[in-house]
Amino acid sequence: MPTIVSVDDSTVPGEGSSRLLLLVSSDNKHIVVEEDIMSRSRFISKQVEGFEATSQRHAILLPFSSFVLNKVIEYCSHYRGYYLLEDDPDAAPPGRSPVREWDQEFLDVDRNMLLRIIKAAHYLEIKSLVGSCARAIADMIRGKTTEEMREILGVENDFTPEEEHSPSSKCTG
Amino acid sequence: MDPTVEVAERITSMSISDIDEVSNATEFWSSVLQGRLTAIHCDSEDVDTRDDVARMTRDLHDELAAIQRASRRVKAQLNHLRPISRLPPEIFAHILRLYAASERPHCEPVIVVNNDYDYEPMPREILRSGLGWLKATHVCRRWRQIALEHTELWRQVDATLGYRWAQEMISRAKSASLSLTVDISISRAEFIGDMIIANLHNIRKLELTCIPNLYNDSNDRVALCLSKGPAPLLESLVFLNRSHNVLIRPATLLEDGAPCLRHLTVHGYGPFAWHSQVLRQLVHFDISEGMHTSYEDILFALEEMNVLEVLTLYSGEVTSPHRPLQRAGRFASLPSLVQFTLTGALTFVEWLLTHMRIAKTVKVSITCRGTSQRSDFQSILPILADTGCNLGYPRIAYGSLSKSGRDRLFFTRAWSTVNTEQSIDRDRLSDAASDFHLAFNWVRRAGSHDQLALMIAVHQTLSVRKLADLQIGVQGKLWTPWTWADIFKDCSESMESIRVNSLAAPSFVAAIADNASSGGLNGQRQSGIEGLFAPQLATLGIKSHFDLTDEEDSALYTQLVAALQERKKHGAVLRHLVLPEHLLPAARLRELHEVVPCIASW
Numbered sequence: 001m002p003t004i005v006s007v008d009d010s011t012v013p014g015e016g017s018s019r020l021l022l023l024v025s026s027d028n029k030h031i032v033v034e035e036d037i038m039s040r041s042r043f044i045s046k047q048v049e050g051f052e053a054t055s056q057r058h059a060i061l062l063p064f065s066s067f068v069l070n071k072v073i074e075y076c077s078h079y080r081g082y083y084l085l086e087d088d089p090d091a092a093p094p095g096r097s098p099v100r101e102w103d104q105e106f107l108d109v110d111r112n113m114l115l116r117i118i119k120a121a122h123y124l125e126i127k128s129l130v131g132s133c134a135r136a137i138a139d140m141i142r143g144k145t146t147e148e149m150r151e152i153l154g155v156e157n158d159f160t161p162e163e164e165h166s167p168s169s170k171c172t173g
Numbered sequence: 174m175d176p177t178v179e180v181a182e183r184i185t186s187m188s189i190s191d192i193d194e195v196s197n198a199t200e201f202w203s204s205v206l207q208g209r210l211t212a213i214h215c216d217s218e219d220v221d222t223r224d225d226v227a228r229m230t231r232d233l234h235d236e237l238a239a240i241q242r243a244s245r246r247v248k249a250q251l252n253h254l255r256p257i258s259r260l261p262p263e264i265f266a267h268i269l270r271l272y273a274a275s276e277r278p279h280c281e282p283v284i285v286v287n288n289d290y291d292y293e294p295m296p297r298e299i300l301r302s303g304l305g306w307l308k309a310t311h312v313c314r315r316w317r318q319i320a321l322e323h324t325e326l327w328r329q330v331d332a333t334l335g336y337r338w339a340q341e342m343i344s345r346a347k348s349a350s351l352s353l354t355v356d357i358s359i360s361r362a363e364f365i366g367d368m369i370i371a372n373l374h375n376i377r378k379l380e381l382t383c384i385p386n387l388y389n390d391s392n393d394r395v396a397l398c399l400s401k402g403p404a405p406l407l408e409s410l411v412f413l414n415r416s417h418n419v420l421i422r423p424a425t426l427l428e429d430g431a432p433c434l435r436h437l438t439v440h441g442y443g444p445f446a447w448h449s450q451v452l453r454q455l456v457h458f459d460i461s462e463g464m465h466t467s468y469e470d471i472l473f474a475l476e477e478m479n480v481l482e483v484l485t486l487y488s489g490e491v492t493s494p495h496r497p498l499q500r501a502g503r504f505a506s507l508p509s510l511v512q513f514t515l516t517g518a519l520t521f522v523e524w525l526l527t528h529m530r531i532a533k534t535v536k537v538s539i540t541c542r543g544t545s546q547r548s549d550f551q552s553i554l555p556i557l558a559d560t561g562c563n564l565g566y567p568r569i570a571y572g573s574l575s576k577s578g579r580d581r582l583f584f585t586r587a588w589s590t591v592n593t594e595q596s597i598d599r600d601r602l603s604d605a606a607s608d609f610h611l612a613f614n615w616v617r618r619a620g621s622h623d624q625l626a627l628m629i630a631v632h633q634t635l636s637v638r639k640l641a642d643l644q645i646g647v648q649g650k651l652w653t654p655w656t657w658a659d660i661f662k663d664c665s666e667s668m669e670s671i672r673v674n675s676l677a678a679p680s681f682v683a684a685i686a687d688n689a690s691s692g693g694l695n696g697q698r699q700s701g702i703e704g705l706f707a708p709q710l711a712t713l714g715i716k717s718h719f720d721l722t723d724e725e726d727s728a729l730y731t732q733l734v735a736a737l738q739e740r741k742k743h744g745a746v747l748r749h750l751v752l753p754e755h756l757l758p759a760a761r762l763r764e765l766h767e768v769v770p771c772i773a774s775w
Contacts (some may be wrong), residue, residue, distance in 0.1 A: 115256040120265050130264065138271035146311040150690045155313050156248035161241055163314075 022049070022059040023073075030059070030097075037076045040087055042125035053107040062118045072120050075129050086128040111140075111153065129132035149151060195443060209236065211430070252313055266323040268308060272327055278305035278334055303770065311413065324349045328377075332356070336364045343372060350406050352378035363367075373404045380411040403430035410434060414441025447474040455480060456480055456509075468521065472528050475505035482509050486525075490519030506530040516540040519553075526556045552638035635757035668707035672714035679729060685710060686736035714751035730761060 019035040021044070038044040047060050061068060108116060118133035141149045150157060157164075174509060213232050252258050256266070306326075310317040327345035331339075332355040335484050343351065353376055369379070410431070434451055438459040447470040452458070458481055475484075484507070507513075513531065515522055517543045531537060539553075673681045677758055687704025715733075737747055750769045765772055 109660045112256050115260065117717070118264060119260060122261060134264065135271050136331045138269045138275065141272055141309065142275055144307045144308075149309060149312050151697075152257050152310075154437075155257060155316075155403050156251050158249035158313050159253055161238060 023069060024059050024061045024063075024170070025066035025069045026063050027065050029069075030144065031066060031069060033073055037073065037080050040076050040079060040084075040126050040128070041072075044124060062120075063123065064116065068113075068116045068120050071106075071109075071117055072124060072126070075121075076126070077102075078106070079128070084128040086131050087126065099113060100132065107132060107136045140156075198633050215482050221556065231606050243511075249314060252315060257314055265319050266326070269281055269306065269316075269320055269323070269326055272309060273306035273329070276305045277329060278307050278331055278338075300490055321345065328352055330354070330363060332368065336368070339368060344369075348375070350377040351375050354380045356382040373407075375406060376404060377406045378409040378411075379407065380413070381411075382413040395733060403432075404698060405431075405432075406433060407431045408433050409436035411436075411438040412440065413438070454480065455475045457483045459483075459485040461485075468524055471525070472503065475529070476503070476508060478505075480509050481507055483512045485514040486516070488521050503530055504530050510535050512536045514538045523552050526553050531556075538635050606760050643739070665707045666706065668713040669709050670714075671705075671707070671710065672712070672716065678715045681705070681713075681731065682715075682729065685713065685747075686739040688745075706743075708743075708745045710740075710745065710747060712749040712751065714745055714749075716751075734764060734768065735763070741768055746770075 020032050021035050021038060023031045023033060025039075035044075035048060043061065047058075048067065051058055064162065109118070111116070114133060114136060118130060118137070121129035123132060140152055149155070202592070213236070215229050215232055215236070227234075260268075275747045304311075310320045324345065324347045327342045328349040329352045330339050330342045330346070332353065339353075346373060351372055353369070353372070354370070392552070394468075435453070435455060437455055438456040440459075440461040452474050453480060458478070471486075475481075478484075507529065510532070513535055513536070515525065519526075522539060522541050553566075588723075671681055671685070684704035685707060690704035740747060747769045749771045750765065762772060
């Protein structure tokens with residue numbers, strides 16, 4: 001669960017046409033962002049609904065760094081006002097589709113950053129971003145051998161020799 | 174004191190500060206290892222007898238296995254710290270689902286194809302299989318665990334991988350609905366029927382490929398099991414018959430037992446049950462049969478298909494055995510239709526179109542057999558005037574194109590595969606065949622070189638930029654080695670499959686190794702012409718009279734191996750290589766396997 005702290009009016013810039021949210025990253029950076037931009041995040045939307053019930057202003061503390069948070073905000077800003085099927089809770093889950101062109105460029109980051117973004121997107125409940133990251137990761141391992149997959153994602157072979165050579169392993173394989 | 178106990182006691186009696194004193198891991202484990210070797214008497218150089226050697230070898234292997242087990246535990250701890258391992262399991266399962274959708278486990282049927290395009294099975298031991306996404310379950314324990322826990326990953330069952338495999342996957346899918354693929358040519362048919370019956374209640378998609386001339390009983394058994402329904406979840410049923418023979422009569426299939434069936438594909442079976450109630454609920458219907466049915470039966474069936482959106486109808490007859498009855502006032506309207514593909518004799522096409530109401534929005538693609546020029550279509554062109562219709566008559570375009578003297582040039586199927594909606598410019602296609610003849614003859618008469626004539630003819634008549642499947646059979650020594658590569662280099666990006674005969678083989682083998690960075694085999698681009706690297710190329714078939722055991726002809730083999738190595742180096746590994754059977758001596762087959770995973774034979 002996120003920590004929510006009360007803030008005074010001086011912390012959040014004055015309200016304009018769109019309401020502002022204060023997001024606090026794990027490295028204690030304060031980022032002000034328009035509520036509209038972050039409305040793609042179901043997690044943030046739920047938090048905002050909670051604020052309205054208490055009539056208080058809050059900052060939302062998030063468990064990832066400002067670097068990752070800024071990437072997520074960049075994504076949300078790009079798709080501000082766009083309808084994305086994946087983010088529609090009432091729509092049927094989409095089938096496999098290629099990563100959108102802009103997303104491809106956006107996700108052209110190193111492996112660890114990609115994994116951080118997908119974790120953040122999962123936490124913030126932004127399904128479209130989770131989907132794009134997942135497809136990007138799936139694309140990274142497609143057509144690769146087991147050993148290449150280990151190398152790409154930095155995983156060690158931790159099977160015992162017996163596990164590796166058992167008949168059930170071949171069938172799993 | 175027993176040295177083992179001594180070492181154990183030494184370790185267990187260590188306090189944290191003692192362990193800290195052992196300043197690094199190497200020192201610590203060296204110390205432990207030395208103690209252990211002493212304990213099992215394996216550190217002595219004093220080995221007298223053969224028995225001693227055998228014992229020590231055995232003991233050391235045991236130690237090694239134990240150390241490996243211990244090291245895997247350390248690696249497991251390392252894995253816990255990796256970013257990929259810290260993703261929530263449901264997210265990682267989602268990644269696996271996407272990966273699985275793009276890389277299915279498969280078993281490649283290695284099939285002997287003789288000149289009559291009949292199929293015969295090869296022994297099971299030479300089937301080629303690929304683990305597909307299951308490779309991911311070999312990466313580490315956590316990946317495997319997550320895969321096993323997510324049942325939907327196992328719902329795509331390919332029985333060609335073997336009966337035990339299929340059963341294992343079905344059991345792992347638990348209650349998830351199944352998508353089952355069965356190829357009777359390489360599956361143990363005697364089990365398949367029982368497996369389908371046992372799981373029919375849970376199958377959402379079923380694809381069956383049969384070879385009737387070999388497995389009559391098995392086919393019937395599998396087909397009949399479907400009449401035993403019900404199949405309450407079945408949404409998609411695909412029947413593919415690879416042979417020209419028609420034995421199964423799917424008239425009784427799922428007559429009332431498949432309430433959810435929306436997609437039906439039946440190729441090569443007949444006569445089809447056009448009266449079936451199942452047809453009324455279909456959204457997607459794709460049928461290819463000999464049309465033993467009367468035209469009226471087809472029309473009556475179409476009249477009832479009110480929700481049909483995609484219709485593909487292929488009639489094998491070139492000419493109509495009987496003139497259909499003309500029934501005034503009867504029309505199939507197909508109100509939901511959005512896409513209609515029709516192939517058949519002109520008489521059949523003409524009759525059907527005059528008895529259908531096709532909305533202007535319907536995408537229509539028609540191929541008439543037995544036609545040779547645009548004027549043959551006069552009777553149907555007015556009907557199609559307002560539809561977005563692709564009209565093709567490719568059959569005549571791959572007939573023989575005569576040259577003077579004894580040389581003859583054949584385009585084998587090259588044009589028929591061009592006839593796709595994506596790749597053809599409608600206006601250019603409309604007169605493609607006749608234009609091709611005209612262009613070729615015109616340029617040849619003007620005294621141009623044959624190669625140039627052909628190139629101009631191709632470029633003037635057909636757009637082949639998106640050609641994916643190219644089959645070339647050349648007879649006569651007309652062409653320089655790079656003729657074909659040069660003609661088809663525009664298709665390099667789209668080409669997925671190339672099948673060539675012996676005369677075209679050397680040039681194509683060299684051409685597919687030549688991309689911009691490699692500059693051709695051994696860096697020597699031939700004739701200054703850039704090749705047909707085709708990065709998407711998955712299949713290369715060579716139907717050749719070469720004998721690779723013969724020294725003279727082995728140049729082709731050497732070139733082939735070098736070409737495939739070159740492609741591998743550039744990350745464009747060929748998946749299938751189809752060679753004549755006599756080209757496959759065992760030693761060379763093994764060598765080829767290092768560069769191409771699946772080798773089939775004609």
